[in-house]
Amino acid sequence: MSKQITFSIDGVEVKGKEGQTILQAADEAGIYIPRLCYMEGLVPHGSCRVCTVIVNGKPQTACTQPIAEGMTVENDTPELKEHRRNIIDMLFIEGNHFCMFCEKSGNCELQALAYRLGILSPKFPYFFPKKDIDATHPDIFLDLNRCILCGRCVEASKDIDRKGVFDFVGRGINKKIAVNAEANLKDTNLAIADKAADVCPVGSINKKHTAFATPIGKRLYDVKPIGSEIEERKK
Amino acid sequence: MSKSKRVIIEPVTRVEGHGKVSLLLDENNKVKQARFHVVEFRGFERFIQGRPYWEIPVLVQRLCGICPVSHHLAAAKAMDQIVGADKLTPTAEKMRRLMHYGQMFQSHALHFFHLCSPDLLFGFDADPKIRNVIGVAAKYPELAVQGVMMRKYGQEIIKATAGKKIHGTGAIPGGINKNLSIAERDVFLKDIKQMLDWSRSALKIAKDYTVENLEKLTPFASFDSNHLSLIRSDGAMDLYHGNLRAITADGKKIFDQVDYTNYLDYITEEVKSWSYMKFPFIKSLGPQNGWYRVGPLARINTCDFIDTPEAEAARKEFMAVTSGKPNNITMAYHWARMIETLHSIEKINELLNDKDLQGTDLVVKGKRRSEGIGLLEAPRGTLFHHYKINDDDQIVMANLIVSTTNNNEPFNRAVQKVAADHIDGVAEITEGLLNHIEVAIRAYDPCLSCATHAMGKMPLKVTLFDYQGNEIASKTKE
Structure with a gap:
């Protein structure tokens, strides 16, 4: 049995197990730390920075930082909320996110997080970048207009599907998801049952012919804000 | 010169x-x-190119905040053809119809009570300071309230069928994404009698106004025209689905029971340099004589009968004014619109009492096609949606002939x-x-x-x- 570790989040004592990250221990304790790129079952890499918390006075990503005895973690503070809002705001304006006709609306983690953080309108000017659409695959529709470069599809395809269909290319503002083929998505061995087809937090990787099947009111975040499912674990 | x-x-x-x-x-x-x-100028037909077909019913309804349901449903009907859904399940068809009649009811109520009633109640020449919706609310508060409540009823129906009052997602290619729960149904049934009563009294206002002022209204902005609408196979008015019928100003049929997927053989559009709105006309008659009217007046003129009893009785009274011939009086649109309002609420009443709305078989699919054409009768007239897709499911062509566009020449x-x-x-x-x-x-x-x-x-x-x-x-x- 792994060793129990006691630390605190926003002054509340939390007991976790040795080897857990701050985010894992917080989840078990029913404390929600906002996150985007992190997904249970995939190797965390701390790229989106939304889960940044203050650990003993220093910023760390909660999804990668292991817990340690006696550490103090700040999570739900006005300053961190503001940082998170800015990150989300920047993700919105760096892509082309039109929630009003996006099939992921209501089930989208980016949209849900924006609502949870109280973002009602964009703060920065839109970039309106030109992004690619790859509709060639018979079952999957890839729309890079909505990609937030979380890397979940890259991780899932590499580590779980063992295919390596997706990867990053380019740097900085030109960084984007590319497919492992000479031409298009249809030329890869991506299958609809692959984990990679199921992990996108936004409307970038979509299963074709299935859109809007869930009515408004029954979608994932229609009734309760994102993170509620974690907070409900609190004893 | x-x-x-x-x-x-x-x-x-x-x-x-x-x-x-x-x-x-x-x-x-x-x-x-x-x-x-x-x-x-807006350019929807161009900028939806490249988007996947399943997104279109939700996307194109953003054309409008007044009758988005019409675009939502017309696009969904076109997408039904794309996914090979030639016959929807009864639940899907009736849910969509309920959504559509809710839309018709709220849109007509908005226009009658809030946009046109100031002209009717105060006269065309009354001071614009009074001749507006605030003036109506001050002098005829009960009418203003009825307008709000009828609109609300229609909007709530849209919400129950599409998920939201404006820009919902209910209609999907091949069907619908929800049914109507018993609880939702009972909320509407509770107020149906009131809505029927108010629709009757609104119809009476429009009818009495027209009949009392017939001498003045008959020549006002009036002219002979062709009329066009969808019609059910038995000649009944059908606002959601049917075949095309066009008649001349004196009632002769120009074409009848035309499968609307062949609309391009019968109707074309002309572009004029001075307006962004195109000018549709009936091909066989040419641009000079082929223009036509759509909307409530045209629908009452083209149909043989209305399949709900009170609206049918009202239609007969309406047609009696012109001795059974088509009515070409522009101001009779208001009366025709209120007949349709009553028809819509009668239809809503029928549907609410239909158990098919609680069915669970919501979507069908068949052999995929690369082209889809969806028409319906929107509050303002016949609405055409036409799309082509490529092998990757992306839109490559869109043609929308919107209700108001049909009335361009009549304007x-x-x-x-x-x-x-x-x-x-x-x-x-x-x-x-x-x-x-x-x-x-x-x-x-x-x-x-x-x-x-x-x-x-x-x-x-x-x-x-x-x-x-x-x-x-x-x-x-x-």
């Missing part, structure tokens, strides 16, 4: 969208030409008629001219933002040009 002057009215108020009117006078200050310009005719009656030898823009042109255009309940797929407010500006093209007068109403 002939000499002429030009009058422009911009913007036109209490219609949805933004337009302007220009009047060209000859050297004797008689109206030589009247043009109703639509000056917005111009109505304005010409009114202007000719008001400008007679004196090159000035009178309040009477402004008011009467507005009233004539408003009879059609035009939605100009939809028609050009554009958005914006719709204030009215009139400018008068002399025969040399010089601006001699201009007036604006906000």
Whole structure:
């Protein structure tokens, strides 16, 4: 049995197990730390920075930082909320996110997080970048207009599907998801049952012919804000 | 060289969208030409290209905030063909119909009570300070409340079927994404009697107004025209689905029971340099004679009967005014619109009592096609949606002929008629001219933002040009 570790989040004592990250221990304790790129079952890499918390006075990503005895973690503070809002705001304006006709609306983690953080309108000017659409695959529709470069599809395809269909290319503002083929998505061995087809937090990787099947009111975040499912674990 | 002057009215108020009117006078200050310009451009047909077909019913409804349901359903009907759903399940078909009748009910109520009633209740020439919805609320508070409550009822039906009151997601290719729960149904049944009563009394106002003022209204902005609408296979009015029927001003059939997927064989559009709104016409008659009217007046004229008892009785009364011949009186649109309002609530009542709405079989699919055409009768008239897709499921072609676009030439005719009656030898823009042109255009309940797929407010500006093209007068109403 792994060793129990006691630390605190926003002054509340939390007991976790040795080897857990701050985010894992917080989840078990029913404390929600906002996150985007992190997904249970995939190797965390701390790229989106939304889960940044203050650990003993220093910023760390909660999804990668292991817990340690006696550490103090700040999570739900006005300053961190503001940082998170800015990150989300920047993700919105760096892509082309039109929630009003996006099939992921209501089930989208980016949209849900924006609502949870109280973002009602964009703060920065839109970039309106030109992004690619790859509709060639018979079952999957890839729309890079909505990609937030979380890397979940890259991780899932590499580590779980063992295919390596997706990867990053380019740097900085030109960084984007590319497919492992000479031409298009249809030329890869991506299958609809692959984990990679199921992990996108936004409307970038979509299963074709299935859109809007869930009515408004029954979608994932229609009734309760994102993170509620974690907070409900609190004893 | 002939000499002429030009009058422009911009913007036109209490219609949805933004337009302007220009009047060209000859050297004797008689109206030589009247043009109703639509000056917005939006380009939906172009920018949806590349998007996946399943997104379109949700995307294109953003054309409009007044009757998005019409676009949502017309696009969904086109996508039904794309996914090979030739016959929807009873639950899907009836849920969509319920959504559509809810839409028709709320849109007609909005127009009648809030946009046109000031003209009817206070007279065309009344002070614009009173002749508005606030004036109606002050003097006829019960009517203003009825308008709000009827609109709310329709909007709640839309919410129960589409998920949201504006821009929902209910209709999906091949069906619908929800049924109507017993609890939802019972909420609507509770108020149905009230809605029927208010629809009857609104119909009475429109009918009495028209009949009492028939002498004045008959020539007002009126002209003979062809009429076009969808019609059920037995000739009944059907607002959601049917075949195309076009008739002449005196009731002769130009074509009948035309499968609407062949609409391009019968109807085409002309582009004119001075308006962003295209001019559709019936091919066999050509652009000069082939233009037609759509909307409530056209639908009452084209149908053989209405399949709900009270609306059918009202239709018979309506047709009796013109001895059973098509009614070409522009102002009769209001009366026709209220007949349809009553029809819609009768249909809603029928549907709410139909157990199919609680069914769970929601979607069907068949053999995929690369082209889909969806038509329906929107509140303002026949709405055409036509799409082609590529092998990757992306839109490669879209053609939308929006209800108001069909009425483009009639707008111009109505304005010409009114202007000719008001400008007679004196090159000035009178309040009477402004008011009467507005009233004539408003009879059609035009939605100009939809028609050009554009958005914006719709204030009215009139400018008068002399025969040399010089601006001699201009007036604006906000």
